Amino acid sequence: xxxxxxxxxxxxAGTGMGGTMDLATSEGASLEAAPRGPDDAGPGAKPxxxxxxxxxxxxxxxxxxxxxxxxxxxVFVSLWPSAIASGSPLSCDLAKAQEGSQPGAPxxxxxxxxxxxxxxxxxxxxxxxxxVLATLGVAVLGSVLGGLAGFFxxxxxxxxxxITDIFFAIPVVLGGLVLLSVxxxxxxxxxxxxxxxxxxxxxxxxxxxSVITARQHDYVQAARALGASPARTLLRHIAPNAVAxxxxxxxxxxxxxxxxxxxxxxxxxxxxPPTVSWGIDISAASPYIRNAPHALLWPSGALAVTVLAFIMxxxxxxxxxxxxxx
Numbered sequence: 243x244x245x246x247x248x249x250x251x252x253x254x255a256g257t258g259m260g261g262t263m264d265l266a267t268s269e270g271a272s273l274e275a276a277p278r279g280p281d282d283a284g285p286g287a288k289p290x291x292x293x294x295x296x297x298x299x300x301x302x303x304x305x306x307x308x309x310x311x312x313x314x315x316x317v318f319v320s321l322w323p324s325a326i327a328s329g330s331p332l333s334c335d336l337a338k339a340q341e342g343s344q345p346g347a348p349x350x351x352x353x354x355x356x357x358x359x360x361x362x363x364x365x366x367x368x369x370x371x372x373x374v375l376a377t378l379g380v381a382v383l384g385s386v387l388g389g390l391a392g393f394f395x396x397x398x399x400x401x402x403x404x405i406t407d408i409f410f411a412i413p414v415v416l417g418g419l420v421l422l423s424v425x426x427x428x429x430x431x432x433x434x435x436x437x438x439x440x441x442x443x444x445x446x447x448x449x450x451x452s453v454i455t456a457r458q459h460d461y462v463q464a465a466r467a468l469g470a471s472p473a474r475t476l477l478r479h480i481a482p483n484a485v486a487x488x489x490x491x492x493x494x495x496x497x498x499x500x501x502x503x504x505x506x507x508x509x510x511x512x513x514x515p516p517t518v519s520w521g522i523d524i525s526a527a528s529p530y531i532r533n534a535p536h537a538l539l540w541p542s543g544a545l546a547v548t549v550l551a552f553i554m555x556x557x558x559x560x561x562x563x564x565x566x567x568x
Contacts (some may be wrong), residue, residue, distance in 0.1 A: 306554075368518060381492040508525040
């Protein structure tokens with residue numbers, strides 16, 4: 243077969259029948275070029291993990307980006323409330339009670355003459371602190387108990403399952419009314435302790451089921467066959483692959499705990515004055531809803547936006563970590 247002349251503007255490729263076919267310059271280059279897209283895996287590319295795939299999906303999710311911006315703003319306000327609100331949230335002037343928006347008080351004044359804007363800003367610190375600490379306590383306690391029960395099984399697993407059933411039967415609000423009316427304090431710790439006490443069974447059951455599923459995988463059996471100790475098997479091979487459901491549930495539960503703190507404070511058994519809390523402000527503004535609705539709407543709106551942001555973040559994380567949704 244005669245040799246094909248070289249064409250400066252094209253390329254020559256062999257066909258399946260032994261012939262040749264002219265290609266455009268872009269087509270010829272595409273055959274030789276290595277994959278460059280984010281989803282292409284070249285010969286030397288490092289395989290992606292579940293976490294890297296989840297982070298890639300989260301960065302493209304507008305729900306995650308929007309909720310993250312709101313949460314970052316709340317964290318900033320919680321750490322440095324004086325950066326956007328001047329004055330003390332405990333400074334009140336009865337002569338200005340129930341007055342509307344004015345310079346220095348864009349949200350107006352409540353029934354006690356307190357600046358609603360300042361109290362709403364400072365209330366974010368209490369709500370975020372309670373939600374984060376309660377979530378951490380619930381996640382750690384529930385993950386440890388549920389993980390150990392799911393890994394070892396036996397009588398300990400059976401006992402823990404029955405204990406969680408008992409806690410699931412306790413109504414959360416009713417339990418808070420009973421427990422917090424007896425255990426009182428001037429700090430947030432009684433409320434956080436109550437949330438951890440009644441919140442760990444949910445995380446424990448999820449962690450237990452996730453560990454039971456993970457320990458049946460081949461890589462766990464291989465680690466045991468190679469002589470890995472139970473502690474190394476649990477911490478190195480099972481826990482990293484069983485923690486995703488716990489993270490998802492804990493993220494969503496954080497918003498729930500913020501709402502629960504506000505509910506208990508509204509009912510008078512949660513946080514107490516002079517602590518600044520959205521629940522306390524909502525309770526104090528309820529009798530003046532007709533004359534000064536702004537005193538109720540602003541802390542209620544801040545609470546609703548905060549809870550919604552954490553729930554949206556949890557939904558986005560769940561979608562990113564669930565392989566069935568890919």
